[in-house]
Amino acid sequence: MKHPALRCALAALLLSGACSTYAQDSYWYTGLGIGYSRVQFFPADFSSGGTFIESKKNFDAGFKGFLGYQINRNWAVEMGYVTVGKFQYKYTLANVNVTQQDDYKVTGWGYSALPTVHLTDNFSFYGRLGVFFSQTRITFYNAGLVAGNNFVGDIGNGTSLLSGFGIQYFFGGENGFRIEYENFGEVGSACTPSVLSCTGRANAKMLSVNAIFKF
Numbered sequence: 263m264k265h266p267a268l269r270c271a272l273a274a275l276l277l278s279g280a281c282s283t284y285a286q287d288s289y290w291y292t293g294l295g296i297g298y299s300r301v302q303f304f305p306a307d308f309s310s311g312g313t314f315i316e317s318k319k320n321f322d323a324g325f326k327g328f329l330g331y332q333i334n335r336n337w338a339v340e341m342g343y344v345t346v347g348k349f350q351y352k353y354t355l356a357n358v359n360v361t362q363q364d365d366y367k368v369t370g371w372g373y374s375a376l377p378t379v380h381l382t383d384n385f386s387f388y389g390r391l392g393v394f395f396s397q398t399r400i401t402f403y404n405a406g407l408v409a410g411n412n413f414v415g416d417i418g419n420g421t422s423l424l425s426g427f428g429i430q431y432f433f434g435g436e437n438g439f440r441i442e443y444e445n446f447g448e449v450g451s452a453c454t455p456s457v458l459s460c461t462g463r464a465n466a467k468m469l470s471v472n473a474i475f476k477f
Contacts, residue, residue: 297470
């Protein structure tokens with residue numbers, strides 16, 4: 263182009279468009295979710311080896327809240343608090359009317375990176391990879407098959423690999439929703455002959471639906 267003024271005007275237009283695109287791809291967001299959680303109890307920590315009749319409730323409703331930053335179109339970072347749920351493991355003996363019930367509650371903080379692949383401007387697929395700091399609390403009811411012998415047991419703090427994947431959609435590029443699967447890894451503490459206090463271990467997972475709000 264021979265006209266400097268025209269060149270400057272075109273450059274300014276292109277730069278303003280690049281800045282606008284960057285601003286749209288980078289934003290803070292927060293969200294809330296509810297889900298279906300399951301745990302897989304470690305038999306080594308919970309099984310009585312046939313001494314008792316055993317039953318368990320290994321599913322519950324889970325809840326989560328999170329705060330994140332979309333760095334660019336392809337990467338986000340996020341932190342969140344999760345109440346995975348309260349689960350149960352029960353022990354009974356034949357001809358005995360008392361049942362020992364162990365309540366197993368899992369909560370924790372997660373920190374993760376989210377690689378994102380956009381299928382359209384508003385619809386995307388993402389993965390999750392990070393770390394989960396869990397707290398597991400076990401409460402005993404009728405401990406030792408003694409009616410009324412109730413007490414709060416140990417608290418197990420642990421760190422595990424957090425992974426998952428999901429899809430998300432934004433309405434008009436603003437607020438949206440997610441459907442996500444998360445694997446929180448191993449939670450709780452191991453029960454071994456050398457450990458006098460423990461919660462027992464489990465693998466925890468959750469499938470959730472989440473609302474997302476940009477700000």
